[in-house]
Amino acid sequence: MFLGSIACKWGILFAVKSLKKVKKRNKNHELGALVLSTSDPLLKSKLSHLAFSKWRNEKLPIGVYDPPSRPARPPKPELVSPKEIPAPKDSGMPLNAYMLHNLAHVELNAIDLAWDTVVRFSPFCEILGEGFFADFAHVADDESRHFAWCSQRLDELGFRYGDMPAHNLLWRECEKSSDDVAARLAVIPLVQEARGLDAGPRLVQKLVGFGDNKTSKIVARIADEEVAHVAVGVYWFVSVCQKMGRAPCSTFKDLLTEYKVELKGPFNYSARDEAGIPRDWYDKSSTNKHGEVTKPDTTEKLSMIYGRLASIIAMENENASLNKPAE
Ligand SMILES: [Fe+2]
Numbered sequence: 001m002f003l004g005s006i007a008c009k010w011g012i013l014f015a016v017k018s019l020k021k022v023k024k025r026n027k028n029h030e031l032g033a034l035v036l037s038t039s040d041p042l043l044k045s046k047l048s049h050l051a052f053s054k055w056r057n058e059k060l061p062i063g064v065y066d067p068p069s070r071p072a073r074p075p076k077p078e079l080v081s082p083k084e085i086p087a088p089k090d091s092g093m094p095l096n097a098y099m100l101h102n103l104a105h106v107e108l109n110a111i112d113l114a115w116d117t118v119v120r121f122s123p124f125c126e127i128l129g130e131g132f133f134a135d136f137a138h139v140a141d142d143e144s145r146h147f148a149w150c151s152q153r154l155d156e157l158g159f160r161y162g163d164m165p166a167h168n169l170l171w172r173e174c175e176k177s178s179d180d181v182a183a184r185l186a187v188i189p190l191v192q193e194a195r196g197l198d199a200g201p202r203l204v205q206k207l208v209g210f211g212d213n214k215t216s217k218i219v220a221r222i223a224d225e226e227v228a229h230v231a232v233g234v235y236w237f238v239s240v241c242q243k244m245g246r247a248p249c250s251t252f253k254d255l256l257t258e259y260k261v262e263l264k265g266p267f268n269y270s271a272r273d274e275a276g277i278p279r280d281w282y283d284k285s286s287t288n289k290h291g292e293v294t295k296p297d298t299t300e301k302l303s304m305i306y307g308r309l310a311s312i313i314a315m316e317n318e319n320a321s322l323n324k325p326a327e
Helices: 002-024 028-036 041-057 095-120 122-128 130-156 169-176 181-210 213-244 248-258 269-275 298-319
Strands: none
Touching: 028 041, 028 095, 028 130, 041 095, 041 130, 095 122, 095 130, 095 169, 095 181, 095 213, 122 130, 122 213, 130 213, 169 181, 181 213, 181 248, 181 269, 213 248, 213 269
């Protein structure tokens, strides 16, 4: 009780100090760098939300800043190669907590991935436009809420983030694409986050099968919100390709080859359609033997992306609040 009280007071003191640091930062990139340099997961999540709120409410300029080479991480979880991640039966956790811990790890990385995109490409603000940074700061805010939900639910199940090892694959993909904004958009939102759309419904079903409906609802809501993040990626990838005078589909495929990124199904076509990823970008079966797109029509899909993006982001704005965990 006494130790808990000290830890709580220390946590509050630390949060207040960090909040003061947030108040002193006057540019979006500085706020993003502060989040990236914070190792405590819950504090990182809170700062991410505060940074986005301060930037949006005070209409701060983007600015220019070098991000840290890699984000600060807590001592736990230990980061290991994927082969060394324990199987569920050896993890000391029930399956629902095991799956939730994996998702919490993805969400924590997603906070850093989004802020790294904001800070790292800030020198290109004039070319990319302020909307690019606004969208990825918004994504970072969503990811901080997702991590907070996972962490809170893990706590309810009697576990903490860090109770089992995790892998560092997600950040490796981010590092690979640090020198090219088109590659970053292709590799992170259009491949990595799109994989989340594919995996989301399967994870929800497994949790329902396990009998943990509360966690399944949290995961379903997170998966729903990830659609907008992929849509943001599609929108900006198309925009960057237009600025370079290149065709988005072939550029996407060329970048995946160059960066050695593999696309693996099964794909969640409805969620990917909702996010606006044309099927011929990722699915060979949508192209016939003459190399023509069979389904759906790419031109029509691209013209629909912008309208969909606006409506998805409007829906997300209504949902966005760190203090409203999923029921
Ligand atoms: Fe997320």
